[in-house]
Amino acid sequence: MKVPASKIAVGLSIILAVGGFSTATLAEQGTQRDWSYSGLQFAGPAGWGDVRAEYGACKTGRLQSPINISSASAQKATLPQIVFQYAPTYLKVVNTGHTTQVNPDKGGQIVVGGETYALIQYHFHAPSEEQIDGTSFPMGAHFVHQNASGKIAVVAVLFEQGAYNPALSSLWARFPRVVGNEIAFSSVRIDVAKILPSERSYYTYEGSLNMPPCTEGVTWFVLKQPLTASAGQIREFTAHHSVNARPVQPLNGRQVRVSQ
Numbered sequence: 001m002k003v004p005a006s007k008i009a010v011g012l013s014i015i016l017a018v019g020g021f022s023t024a025t026l027a028e029q030g031t032q033r034d035w036s037y038s039g040l041q042f043a044g045p046a047g048w049g050d051v052r053a054e055y056g057a058c059k060t061g062r063l064q065s066p067i068n069i070s071s072a073s074a075q076k077a078t079l080p081q082i083v084f085q086y087a088p089t090y091l092k093v094v095n096t097g098h099t100t101q102v103n104p105d106k107g108g109q110i111v112v113g114g115e116t117y118a119l120i121q122y123h124f125h126a127p128s129e130e131q132i133d134g135t136s137f138p139m140g141a142h143f144v145h146q147n148a149s150g151k152i153a154v155v156a157v158l159f160e161q162g163a164y165n166p167a168l169s170s171l172w173a174r175f176p177r178v179v180g181n182e183i184a185f186s187s188v189r190i191d192v193a194k195i196l197p198s199e200r201s202y203y204t205y206e207g208s209l210n211m212p213p214c215t216e217g218v219t220w221f222v223l224k225q226p227l228t229a230s231a232g233q234i235r236e237f238t239a240h241h242s243v244n245a246r247p248v249q250p251l252n253g254r255q256v257r258v259s260q
Helices: 023-027 045-050 166-172 231-240
Strands: 075-077 082-086 089-095 100-102 108-112 115-125 139-146 152-161 183-190 202-208 216-223 227-229 257-259
Touching: 089 166, 108 152, 152 231, 166 183, 166 231
Parallel strands: 075 257, 152 216, 152 227
Antiparallel strands: 082 108, 089 100, 089 183, 100 115, 108 115, 115 139, 139 152, 202 216, 202 257
């Protein structure tokens, strides 16, 4: 069954297997201004489900994201490799009010189990929404993809504090300070592939969109190997977007698998 576009003004982290998402919706996800992460001005995470009827899954859903991943409990499995086929693209970026989001122009694709998913957008959270063994990382990135039939694949990359990350420098130098319209930099190219770790093993589980409307039916791929970002880079991001991470949600019996 197709999900109406009105129910999926999305905000993400890494997904496979949801029908009915338009490319335009995915590129504009997280732009609603009737919810927040802090709850100081708009409804915080605990109240998202009461803001609109279409946000109901945020309150009543049983397969919500993000989650805490227990490495000891994750089931080892023979899982398909995620083949990344990213290419450098000109920078197009927008401050959604909730995060900084990049909308690449034909920015490549991934192939998982023989299925091809085009990269639609990617964005950042601080701290990471995903937890590993009860611990958050200082920052995380979510790469959102879509295949020809409308299914979604999101890949999550974690960042720990450490060495300066040159792959982030061009974007960090051009954070949009004003919420709203996309800004295009025709002279700046971003090599998305460099914002990925060399080791591509991953955790995967069934979850949801991690922002309202919290639609379920989403498969998350969380890459196990973190990248580094310097303390200054993390500070600079949080100066624009303070805390923009949804709290972890109950597993409710779900199984997390890990690639061998």
